[in-house]
Amino acid sequence: MSPFETLKEKIREALPGLDCVIGWRQGFDPLHATPFFMRAPEDVEKLVWSPLCVHNLSTYLPSFRGKKVGIVLKGCDSRGVIELLQEKLVERENLVLFGLPCSGVADLTKLGRAAGDLDRVSAVAWDEAGFTLATPRGEVRVARRDALADKCLSCQFPNALEADHLPGDPLPPATGPDLGDEELAALEAMAPADLMARWAAEMSRCIRCYACRNACPMCVCRDHCIAQSRDPHWLSQEDSPREKLMFQLIHTMHLAGRCVECGECQRACPVDIPILALRRKMNRVVRELFDYQAGLDSQAVPPLFTFQVEEANIKERKW
């Protein structure tokens, strides 16, 4: 029995005691999987597991708080769950975690670049080396490196870090290039004024749909987000790159020491603004200063929640 079949069996066994199990099913076209809430044993047949299961389902967990639910997890998704457990936003005894070793998910933006128009892709297949898309102008072959999400190429946690069921052999960490690091290095090499102008140009595309916020597993304020509060009035309704960048910075600051770098914000962005770079930078700073990565240990104290009288990595500046 394949690991996936084993997992389905486990879900069927667990389902009677649970409100639902969150997974993925086939979406509206061959390229999309969609989040799926299994409530009856026959639903489990519709569960899919493929490189198109891009969504981080842990985003849904706080809304099920107090109910017993199961959830299917990739390695990166499990970090979201651990972070939610750490912040006591979900209870461990109410969760059943079904992990699967993940060898990487597709980045539909990258596939779209190769295929031209994703809406006209009639079929998709994948193997070890890459993806094959059936388009009106013939088959398009996309190599793995050009098809997978950046995070997957250098993924350090391909297996769920916390799981009740983890069928299959654990996968080793990926050894591909760290494209996120390269992107940050390119940004940091720019002159400050040019860099700010670049952000302004990128943010001018933003339509303020807040998909980045809604997809983020750590954005748990939901209806109480300060971006929409009138008192304090952090953001106006003005449609300017300044306000839009300010929103991204609010998001980044509120994720400092919490972001698990699942990349959902950037994936969810309908206009492909490279906003993950901001979170990556903040994560790097937190790692430098406090030697801390979010979502690895549900018992750890988050670095901005504590202090040391003598900080190891903060030098007093002479002023």
Next chain:
Amino acid sequence: MPILAGKELRIVGFLCNWCSYGGADTAGVGRFSQPTDLRIIRVPCSGRIDPLFIVKTLLYGADGVLVSGCHPRDCHYGQGNFYARRRLEALKRFLPIIGVEPGRFEYTWVSASEGQRWQQVVQGFTEQVHALGPSPASAVFGACREIPDEKGGPRVAV
């Protein structure tokens, strides 16, 4: 009579009520001459300062932001400046990625008795910001509009 020749820049200072605000007062009482670019906002504690205050200030027209609190171990509330130090250091290292030069934001500790030191901090920081010149934010995002507030006076749009 401004110490620095030429056009004034807009520098915003967030000062804790117990030490640095007192230190600035001491500098004033001692009649130490200081650059006049700095506008001071008094906060209860450096731990009260949300890093977003600073981000917003820099994005909406300030050329520099100075934060000053009690020396570590001297916080009026015991621990506020320890938390602040972590947040402010993380922010300081993050800001360059949005195109804010590192020198536009500094945080430091000044006690209520250090009037002389306050003068040096203001002088040093003002010179540092003048060396950088006006912030790129106004050129990139446009100047903030002046809008009348409820009482009719001019105020910077937020």
